[in-house]
Amino acid sequence: MSAVLVEESAPVRAPLEDRGVRAVLALARFEARRLLLSIPVLIAFAAYVAWIVWRTRTSWDGSPALQDADRATQSMPMLVGLAVLLYANYAVVRSERHGTEPHFSVLVLEPWRRTAAHALAVVPAALLTAVCVAVQFTWEALKPGAIGHGSPAELAVGPLTVLGFGTLGVLLGRVARSAFAAPLLVVVLLFTFVLGTAPGDASGLSWLAPVVSETGPNTLPSELLGRPAAWHALYLAGAALCVALLAVAVAGGRGMLVRAGLVLGLAAAVTGGVFQAGGSTPSPELTAARERASVRPELTCAEHGRSKYCAFPEWGPRISAWAGVVDRVQSLAGGSARERPLVVRQRIDARYGPVDDVAIPALTDADRVTVGAAWGGNRVPEFSSAVAAVLVAGTEAAGSEICDGRMVTVMWLSLSWQDDPMDALRRVRVDDSVQGGAVVLSPTDPLTMTEGQTDVVRHLLEKPPAGVGARVKEHWAELTEPGVTTARVAELLGVAAPEKADSCE
Numbered sequence: 001m002s003a004v005l006v007e008e009s010a011p012v013r014a015p016l017e018d019r020g021v022r023a024v025l026a027l028a029r030f031e032a033r034r035l036l037l038s039i040p041v042l043i044a045f046a047a048y049v050a051w052i053v054w055r056t057r058t059s060w061d062g063s064p065a066l067q068d069a070d071r072a073t074q075s076m077p078m079l080v081g082l083a084v085l086l087y088a089n090y091a092v093v094r095s096e097r098h099g100t101e102p103h104f105s106v107l108v109l110e111p112w113r114r115t116a117a118h119a120l121a122v123v124p125a126a127l128l129t130a131v132c133v134a135v136q137f138t139w140e141a142l143k144p145g146a147i148g149h150g151s152p153a154e155l156a157v158g159p160l161t162v163l164g165f166g167t168l169g170v171l172l173g174r175v176a177r178s179a180f181a182a183p184l185l186v187v188v189l190l191f192t193f194v195l196g197t198a199p200g201d202a203s204g205l206s207w208l209a210p211v212v213s214e215t216g217p218n219t220l221p222s223e224l225l226g227r228p229a230a231w232h233a234l235y236l237a238g239a240a241l242c243v244a245l246l247a248v249a250v251a252g253g254r255g256m257l258v259r260a261g262l263v264l265g266l267a268a269a270v271t272g273g274v275f276q277a278g279g280s281t282p283s284p285e286l287t288a289a290r291e292r293a294s295v296r297p298e299l300t301c302a303e304h305g306r307s308k309y310c311a312f313p314e315w316g317p318r319i320s321a322w323a324g325v326v327d328r329v330q331s332l333a334g335g336s337a338r339e340r341p342l343v344v345r346q347r348i349d350a351r352y353g354p355v356d357d358v359a360i361p362a363l364t365d366a367d368r369v370t371v372g373a374a375w376g377g378n379r380v381p382e383f384s385s386a387v388a389a390v391l392v393a394g395t396e397a398a399g400s401e402i403c404d405g406r407m408v409t410v411m412w413l414s415l416s417w418q419d420d421p422m423d424a425l426r427r428v429r430v431d432d433s434v435q436g437g438a439v440v441l442s443p444t445d446p447l448t449m450t451e452g453q454t455d456v457v458r459h460l461l462e463k464p465p466a467g468v469g470a471r472v473k474e475h476w477a478e479l480t481e482p483g484v485t486t487a488r489v490a491e492l493l494g495v496a497a498p499e500k501a502d503s504c505e
Helices: 016-036 039-056 077-092 094-098 101-106 111-121 123-141 157-175 181-195 229-250 256-279 284-295 313-332 335-339 379-393 396-400 406-415 421-428 451-462 465-474 486-493
Strands: 300-304 307-311 343-346 368-371 438-440 447-449
Touching: 016 039, 016 077, 016 111, 016 123, 039 077, 039 123, 077 094, 077 111, 077 123, 077 157, 077 181, 111 123, 111 157, 111 229, 123 157, 157 181, 157 229, 229 256, 300 313, 307 313, 313 335, 313 343, 313 379, 313 406, 313 465, 368 379, 368 396, 379 396, 379 406, 379 421, 406 421, 406 447, 406 451, 406 465, 406 486, 421 451, 447 451, 451 486, 465 486
Parallel strands: 307 343, 343 368
Antiparallel strands: 300 307, 438 447
16 A cells, blocks of 8 residues: 655745735725715715706806816815715724724734725725716806816816815824814814805915815906916825825834825925915916906907907807897897997906906997807896997997987897897896886996886887887887987887986986
């Protein structure tokens, strides 16, 4: 009987370092899934998505400037970031609260590796935020009235904010092993960054906040914004990397990669912070460019029909919409005004940046009409009122001084062709009413309506436009004669005279 000896080979084992990396990634996947399914984060993302749908459906009246739309994606991710901070901190201190920390000593993961996994676990939340930002911005960009150019650096602010807040929650969990630290920090951040920053504040120190909205009524060409968006994105990315690796270092990670990454993150944050603070002040070149755009703009002109339209290059696609309004208003006019060539020029005042609301003075040149940077919604009847005033009075400056019965003709030309003339009358007036005297908005100096003129215009808008239009063309010379009374205009157009005379009669 013989015995056969079989030598068994030793099992092949992966290097300890490789097993550690795989374990870190496995834990990161597990924690990321739990984070995304946690109640605070689910509520935050649900609110974020609902806000995107609610806001984007009607934002900018369907005519956004994409250099404004990219900044509009930055505020709501802060809510998601606060929720991620709260849960990331909760996950880090979970073992401390449950008394299971001693059991981790038998595992392959040292505390610093577990900390690295928690930091990596916030990355999917940042990526999901980036998807929401992309959806919101793409929705705006696909609107028929969209113009301009968005900035990738501005679009990166939202996801980087979530990433930075999440890593801050991990660091807090390693520094303060308390369940109350994160809620207190959330309250502090909420009041500091969300409620404590005034809109439009874009000083050097304000750029240390995650979001600098710099909101205002003016839309400027992309090259005139002067926001240090790229430096700010570098600052946020460097700060997030620095905070994450600082948490790893606090937990015991002292390796070369950790130290090198910490130095790199700190250098990026400091570099971005310094240059963004300097870039928040307009340079002499930017100041000169804003002056030129306000006083001697370089516009691109095109002819539509009998009129000429001049706009900044980014606003070129809107010329057809402006021409459509001019054609509709002019088709209702009579006499020579029906065939009169107009020059429509886009005018802005960029000298004070996008925040300050600066009035644009009316033009004194004949047959010149001003159009602003915004469009859609109330801007349409405002522009049509300016066109009608020029057709009736000859110039914008003269149109703003009308106080006699010609104002009835101006407002009928401006409003009667619109889908809902009475609603347009309400929206073009400062008091949002269709009764009494009011100020009528315009791209330049406003117009004014008396109580009697309002009554006559309202009665005219209630009548079929074809019949009124025939009377307007027939009596055009008298309707546009300076000094004509509102009562006479009402008589010529076939409606009851107002009870009160015009204030300037």
